[in-house]
Amino acid sequence: MISALHIEHLHKSFAGTPAVRDLSLTVSPGEIFGLLGPNGAGKSTTINMISGVCRIDSGTVRVFGHDNCTERCITRRLVGVMHQEIVTDNFFTIDRALRIHAGYYGVPRDNSWRELLIDQLGLGPHLHKSMNSLSGGLKRRFMVAKAMIHKPRLLILDEPTAGVDVELRRNLWDFVREINRDGVTVLLTTHYLEEAEQMCGRIAIMNHGELIALEETSRLLARIEGRHLQVTLEHPLQEVPAELHDLQPALRESGQMLHLVLEAGQGAGAVLRRITDLGIEVGDVETLRPGLEEVFLHLTGKRPDNGQAGGK
């Protein structure tokens, strides 16, 4: 079966600094695939190389079997991309800009699809407003519509929900699931890891331009075993006492939150007694199932929003 996206030994440097190093991955048709990593990991550069905004130093990108460099006219039509940065042409209204973008792809007029997009993304009341009068969230929704206007078979969404309110975020993901059921392959990046957990069948994690993990989401989550204990402290800690180091401690929220990993069979009560015996006052306690955020922290040492993990 032909892959929706096949990347082989992709490499890109800017002024001698590698941004993407020897990246190889394959996305199957019909998948919702997550590409995660901290800021500067190389996700957007990879997306830019797939979409043709960025030149490829070495390696290949194939979209549904077509080479991105030698068959660019075909691959451009197969890919729809929503870039992370909001870019609009302030000369035009949403309505005009969508018509222009469809025309760039040579797509004959398809009013029903256009109207469906406008409806699903809640753009109807704003159709005749000029771009510079739109809020950031509206601009982002417009960019999603623009990426889909030519009915791509591979849809790339780079942080599509940043700055979008909760209801619209839910509508957007419902819509993405719907078109995915109709056969559209989706590659997405997001800083909302719970979204990636819920949406993606497989997830790749990049760090410093390299691929450091690529697995089914459930397997990736299984990498972190045991329960997690989140302890809210009455007084912030500067440093985790050495007596707790066997619990893989991480200090968060400026030392106000202590995150610990409990091994199988280890009781939360015993751990709490150890903490209070050290003279640390506990305000609140919560046990957590390990999520993608923990996997992310474990693999990259960073939170997805680029904050450093607090463990000392």
Place this chain on the structure above:
Amino acid sequence: MKRFRQPEKFVAWLPFATLLQKEVRRFLRVSFQTLLAPIVTASLYLFVFGATLGERISVMEGFSYAQFVIPGLILMGVITNSFANTSSSLFISRYLGNIVDLLVTPISAPQFIFAYTLAAMLRGLLVGSAVLGISTFFAELPWVHPFATLVMAALASFLFAQFGLIAALHANTMDALSMFNNFLIVPLIYLGGVFYPISILPPFWERLSHFNPMFYIIDGFRQTILGVGDVPLIVSFSATFAMALALFCWAALLIGRGYKLRL
């Protein structure tokens, strides 16, 4: 039946037509700045040199000063507006980042160049035609070779549309872009014989003027209207054609390679 299905047919000419239409809409949306302002400026030149000072100046035997200066003013409108259209549009797209809207689409480099160029030519020729219309209030022109006039105007417009693309790709700031116009095009136009025939200059300056590319464009264009010029028409036409071809190749090379467009 699935409602999401990639279109089976793509219209090959549609990307080009859409980009051309978008570029035309762009300058029409700000027509006070892109059409009306240059027409007003040219009209003021016509008034100053045609109706007031012109009556006291004589530079070419058999023609009034207004008759002499009108072809140059028409061409100046064509040239500066063709240049301004491609240079500002492409530079702003680069500057604001919305050039990615084109880079992710199947638009080819030739489609890109010709769409930008044709829109710029349309703006240049619209301004030129308006100046021509207004000039009829100041002087009557003999129109010796009207078809050649059109060809020279189109060629000059094409040439400066290419130059605008090149300038937009090389400039990194708005300031740098304005330098192309203020320190290159305008001085070369003014010294290229819009307001005087180079034959009235002292020998050294006359010889130097032959190295000004603008001189051939202006002289050739004027010759198609008045029938007289400083160099034979074939020389002016050939020089203009060669420059247009050279700049087109340069622009095509830059855009084909994605110079300062693709990261």
